[in-house]
Amino acid sequence: MPLLVNIRNLEKESARLEGELPVADFAPDFKDELLRFVEPLSYELEVDRQGTELTVVGKLWTELECDCGRCLQTYRQELLVDEFAALVPLEGEDAVVVKDDFADLTPYLREDTFLALPTNPLCTPDCRGLVPKAPDRDLRPGDGASDGPAAGVSPWDALKKLKL
């Protein structure tokens, strides 16, 4: 479920929203070499409507699984957006998606969460990186050494097989 707020009710009074957004809803396509979302995004928000605009303020938090950029160790780190604030237009080009009086706030939460991601994750601020180790001598010669049928096959033979 995305995070929806009833904009009709907001004409009367502001709304307080608390809960969790599953990773599949707020970051379904997120891909990063060093970072992964592993917990739902928690939110505590106050939503206020002023005419054709919503103001959303509050905080967001979750936990990340990170790979240290220096030593590659995996560790967990809290991600906190302490002063989340968004102006959500109900009309115009950038208007929020509204369906049956419900506005979807998910994209706004997603944007600020992504902006708060660490750009250079380190397990500790003074991580010294990988300890150099001896080169791996475990390669077995001989494996995959058979010349196989590739020998004697010219690129032209391969081309001839292609029916154009």
Ligand SMILES: [Zn+2]
């Ligand atoms: Zn490290």
